[in-house]
Amino acid sequence: MEQAQVTITPAKGKLGVLLPGMGAVSTTLIAGVELIKKGLGRPVGSVTQYGTIRLGKRPDNNTPLIKEFVPLANLEDLVFGCWDIFPENAYEAALHAGVIEAARLQTVREELEALQPWTGVFDQHYVRRLSGPHVKVGKNKYDLALQLMDDIEAFQGGAGVTRMVMLWCGSTEILMELHDVHKTLRNFEQGLKEDHPAITPSMIYAYAALMSGMPFGNGAPNLTVDIPALLDLAAEKGVPVCGKDFKTGQTLMKTILAPALKARMLGLHGWFSTNILGNRDGDVLHDPASFRTKERSKLSVLDYILQPNLYEDLYGTYDHQVHIHYYKPRGDNKEGWDNIDIFGWLDYSMQIKINFLCRDSILAAPVALDLVLFLDLAQRSGLSGIQEWLSFYFKSPMCAPFLYPEHDLFIQLTKLKNTLRYLRGEEQITHLGLEYYQQT
Numbered sequence: 001m002e003q004a005q006v007t008i009t010p011a012k013g014k015l016g017v018l019l020p021g022m023g024a025v026s027t028t029l030i031a032g033v034e035l036i037k038k039g040l041g042r043p044v045g046s047v048t049q050y051g052t053i054r055l056g057k058r059p060d061n062n063t064p065l066i067k068e069f070v071p072l073a074n075l076e077d078l079v080f081g082c083w084d085i086f087p088e089n090a091y092e093a094a095l096h097a098g099v100i101e102a103a104r105l106q107t108v109r110e111e112l113e114a115l116q117p118w119t120g121v122f123d124q125h126y127v128r129r130l131s132g133p134h135v136k137v138g139k140n141k142y143d144l145a146l147q148l149m150d151d152i153e154a155f156q157g158g159a160g161v162t163r164m165v166m167l168w169c170g171s172t173e174i175l176m177e178l179h180d181v182h183k184t185l186r187n188f189e190q191g192l193k194e195d196h197p198a199i200t201p202s203m204i205y206a207y208a209a210l211m212s213g214m215p216f217g218n219g220a221p222n223l224t225v226d227i228p229a230l231l232d233l234a235a236e237k238g239v240p241v242c243g244k245d246f247k248t249g250q251t252l253m254k255t256i257l258a259p260a261l262k263a264r265m266l267g268l269h270g271w272f273s274t275n276i277l278g279n280r281d282g283d284v285l286h287d288p289a290s291f292r293t294k295e296r297s298k299l300s301v302l303d304y305i306l307q308p309n310l311y312e313d314l315y316g317t318y319d320h321q322v323h324i325h326y327y328k329p330r331g332d333n334k335e336g337w338d339n340i341d342i343f344g345w346l347d348y349s350m351q352i353k354i355n356f357l358c359r360d361s362i363l364a365a366p367v368a369l370d371l372v373l374f375l376d377l378a379q380r381s382g383l384s385g386i387q388e389w390l391s392f393y394f395k396s397p398m399c400a401p402f403l404y405p406e407h408d409l410f411i412q413l414t415k416l417k418n419t420l421r422y423l424r425g426e427e428q429i430t431h432l433g434l435e436y437y438q439q440t
């Protein structure tokens with residue numbers, strides 16, 4: 001492939017990070033960044049903060065840190081803004097989320113208390129188990145989008161940021177299928193003015209972000225920006241987008257293990273996944289309509305990785321089930337169980353059990369941080385539209401309509417690093433390595 005001549009604008013000035021939804025993930029991200037800035041915590045799990053990238057041949061021993069290889073915003077330069085349907089400030093919301101313990105939150109209390117959410121664009125029809133008092137009122141959905149754009153403009157002026165990124169950290173909405181109103185920007189804008197029911201609140205935020213010229217990422221499985229109308233708008237405005245659904249606990253493990261089974265041509269009879277969690281996200285997902293959106297996102301992973309159409313004998317008939325149970329005592333500390341029935345040589349069966357006692361938002365916060373920093377990098381590099389190289393972070397990666405999504409975590413990581421090499425005009429790494437053994 002040709003070496004790129006990409007000009008990357010330097011990451012000068014402050015970066016505004018706008019988060020619809022100030023719940024467990026957002027507050028863990030914000031409090032985490034504040035703790036890290038004070039030297040009271042480490043950004044473990046973040047590829048932008050810890051990751052390295054190999055350049056050139058193996059004997060060159062040239063492996064800089066990613067954050068030194070590409071110009072990323074510094075944590076010092078992040079300024080947060082949030083919307084939520086509850087009026088609590090970020091300190092109170094973080095206490096409510098219960099991810100970081102109260103004593104630790106005290107050390108960043110002042111910074112968190114200063115962050116008051118703007119009123120949200122919300123309609124209970126789309127998230128049935130939530131209702132909150134802190135919401136915008138407008139003539140129609142278009143008017144609500146304009147109000148969001150006003151918030152954005154006021155934030156930009158007040159916070160003195162040079163660039164902004166929006167990342168959806170709001171609740172999972174009910175399952176929405178692609179509708180005619182999503183198909184063209186004209187239909188969509190007409191639909192906003194006519195309060196079309198197929199336009200969800202998260203789509204209104206995405207529209208406001210793109211109209212304001214800022215990248216948009218989607219941490220939930222909702223359709224949101226993954227509709228032709230908004231993809232056309234992203235292309236027109238020249239802004240990057242990515243989604244959907246942060247890849248964290250159980251699905252992360254699935255996209256690590258399933259490629260290994262396939263790599264060794266081991267067969268699969270079934271994969272049963274279940275988990276318990278007791279945070280607000282778990283409560284929202286207790287509603288079957290929101291769960292269906294999540295279920296679709298979680299189920300698609302195995303088929304794409306195992307390709308039953310190519311390996312009918314090994315993967316043609318497996319049973320895949322995903323269950324989520326809201327169990328309050330657990331809070332954010334989700335526990336997941338996977339029972340995997342596999343088979344090997346001469347069809348002898350075997351089982352793998354995974355019991356993952358994870359912390360949902362502790363896994364999600366570094367993903368959110370990386371997405372913010374990489375979306376900003378993409379914008380400064382002139383990339384626009386779907387950023388498939390960020391698939392690494394998503395359960396349901398967005399991709400071009402004529403492609404199938406790539407779910408294998410290790411292919412996704414290679415794609416991410418090769419994109420960074422491409423941006424900096426470095427040679428792609430193919431792992432061929434024959435040259436090390438050729439006699440000259």
Ligand SMILES: NC(=O)c1ccc[n+]([C@@H]2O[C@H](COP(=O)([O-])OP(=O)(O)OC[C@H]3O[C@@H](n4cnc5c(N)ncnc54)[C@H](O)[C@@H]3O)[C@@H](O)[C@H]2O)c1
Nearest residue numbers: 021023024025084120170171172220246248280281360364
């Ligand atoms: N590991 C993870 O935590 C993880 C992994 C994958 C995906 N996600 C997704 O990320 C999202 C956030 O997760 P969370 O654990 O922080 O959930 P949460 O319930 O703690 O936070 C969501 C917040 O969004 C607010 N909200 C909902 N609709 C809104 C709207 N229209 N406008 C403004 N605010 C709104 C809610 O009031 C709530 O405070 C969820 O959709 C979840 O499914 C989380």
